[in-house]
Amino acid sequence: MEEVVQPNVYVRTCIALLMLLAVTWSIAYINLGPFNLIVALAVSIAKAIVIALFFMHIKGSSRILHLAAVAGVIWLLILISLTLGDYISRGWVPLNH
């Protein structure tokens, strides 16, 4: 038998998401230098986790679904980190000796 979630779980999830939206929107008007990006990403990640856990019913689901949920993200991080590593390190060795 499938479990049916109580409606107020969904409502509270949505309220939390809208509040996080307000946070990210308003912080954008404050100059935090490089932390603007970090805060923005952190809020987005929090929203994504909340959506996945409660709207997409990851909470309480099997381990293989958890794996499938994160696998794409991990692989994307591999792509981004190694490629970015190339671009970051391009200037490190002087071309003329």
Add this chain to the structure above:
Amino acid sequence: MSISISPASEPFVGEQFDDIEQQRDAAKLGMWIFLATEVLFFGGLFLGYTIYRFTYGHVFVEASRKLDVLIGGTNTAVLLISSLLMAFAVRAAKLDQRRALVGLLAGTALLGCVFMSLKAVEYHKDYVDHLVPRMGFKWEGADPGNAELFYWIYFAMTGLHAIHVTVGIAIMLVLALLAWLGKFAHGNHNAVEIAGLYWHFVDIVWVFLFPLLYLVGHR
């Protein structure tokens, strides 16, 4: 809270499956694997964004400020609320509440259309402001090439996302029709849950696009 299904009307189980449990589990796993592929599909664009933001950070900040954050932010709220409706739709399907299900699916589709309408208004505004690459693009500040690059990425990412929203709206409308015809009664609700996963994923993509495109630096 559990559901009891009358034995006279059992959910449909495919020949290849042993029982409804296996069928539902298989469908959910299949959809999550598909969503992983979508992460990597969008991921190529996220990589381009990351590399060029790293390389041309200042220009990206300038260019981002010209995007309409009011429309972008409103659209974010629209999608978040549509996800709420979708979650309730899945619940209604599980509880065999046919009319609520139809209404909620239609509501999700409607909010999707609101999103697309706002997007259309925004794209038109961008065109009028000469921000569309190769179509009258004009940039007053330094590094117009890099600014054009930012806007190319902006249109590519939001454009790809918009295609996904459109597909989602079509799916919701089809599901609403099928729901009205009673196809999801008697435990056959899994299709709604699967479609819901897709819709929430499209929402999650936008949740990242909004700050990354509209809020690059402080405003």
Add this chain to the structure above:
Amino acid sequence: MIRDATEIDIKTRGEFARDNYLSEHTVRSWLLTTDHKRIGLLYLGTILIFFLIASVAAALMRIELLTPQPKLVTSETYNKLFTIHGVLMVWFFLIPSIPTVLGNFVLPMMIGARDVAFPRLNLMSWYIFVAGGALALWSLIHGGVDTGWTFYTPYSTTYANSHVISMAAGVFVAGFSTIVTGMNFMVTTHKMRAPGLTWFRLPLFVWSLYATSLIMVLATPVLAITLALISVERFWGVGIFDPKLGGDPVLFQHLFWFYSHPAVYIMILPGMGVISELITCFSRKRIFGYAWVGCASMAIAILGFLVWGHHMFVSSQSVYAGMIFSILSFLVAVPSGIKVFNWTATLRKGAIHFATPMLYALGFIGLFTIGGLTGLFLAALAVDVHVHDTYFVIAHFHYIMVGGMVMAFMGGLHYWWPKISGRLYPEFAGKLAAMITFIGFNLTFFPQFILGYLGQPRRYHVYPPEFQIFHVLSTAGASILGIGYLMPLIYFIWAWRHGRVAGPNPWRATGLEWQTTSPPPKHNFKETPIVTGPPYMYSAEKDVDLNLASI
């Protein structure tokens, strides 16, 4: 109920199952089938067409290369020949081959299931594949593409005058077929194993298909977006690889190879899985180090995603990135080495039967080892600077793809043909074709190692006259190789009607697919089998009277 996997039902030996998955003959029953076995055969027919077209392109190239100066084709046509050869062989033959043909046919049976998890999606994947192929052929008919199968920018986006977008579209569409197949196999393996069939009781072919599916699902979407990006840039006239905007053409290479390196593991992993099945059956021994081989498949799949930069050592990628990719490339060779050692250890003290499938398997081990070793040479940064973009690279990957993968495909086809068709192929012809293929292959590609080392660049059809002898040897080898491939085409078709009846288990093999009739019934098993023990419960002592080389 099912008995111990090595027991054979003598009563049904030699019987051709009358009511089987092939019984219905209508076109509709084929084009609307959801039976994984029929879908496997649909794929077989389709990939054969692409293999033939790509082989014709190769033949034209090899004939052109007989002489140092252009004789047969212009340079632009030559570019189009190697492009279509690469595109069709990689995406429309090798990547689908074992998974969609043997995987589709055998996987559900190996795990005791009635079908895959999503049979209708399976059929849809074939139609998508055909659509992608049609787009690629459309591009070919209208003049083809001259960018190489690698579509490097800025040539592909800005300067090429050929039908890039339609070819890219064909590959893009075919990619979705791959993704659907991979997803289907993963869900099938997770959710539809027979009772008692735990992960570590699975045949190694299943492990390798699972690892392949993982790569298919995670890598192919990146190819899709990359092809879309170059198509849009070409169409729109502006894009993220465009230096005019500050874009970097090398970013394309990062995106392209992030997919294309794991893609080569999509191509080889299923072949390795087949070899595990063949080596155990034809040496009548349990695999040496089952868990190591199974986990090595997963390790290859995962590590394979971390090495793509070794295709870009001379591209202006940073030296530090190059060093990291080089070390990781050495690391990914380790699980492949583990497999080769374990297969060899399995052979030791086994009762070796030199039947046709075993000839292909032994050929695979030798040729894959050479190909893999030369991969390590290429992974060494300094060596690669010298041999990058030469025939050394071409020889390396053909040793793996043709000497390895295609031989594994042939071995698997011969092994499972009796199950698929209910009849045996002619064994003498099979052995002969295997030997001809082996000789032809080595004659074709070994000279190419020498050519590359001496400096012959790839994709050139003009070369210094002192290289001619190697090209002549290579072309001679290619003709022999062609005969080696033509023979099975002929005798498999002949055997379909006229081969000796095989019965359920002509190879006396373990594995659930051999516990049902040949050809199998529509739903594979009369009752769901129950598995009580590990795979490969062979015993050389018990099979003293067995002679599989002349069944």
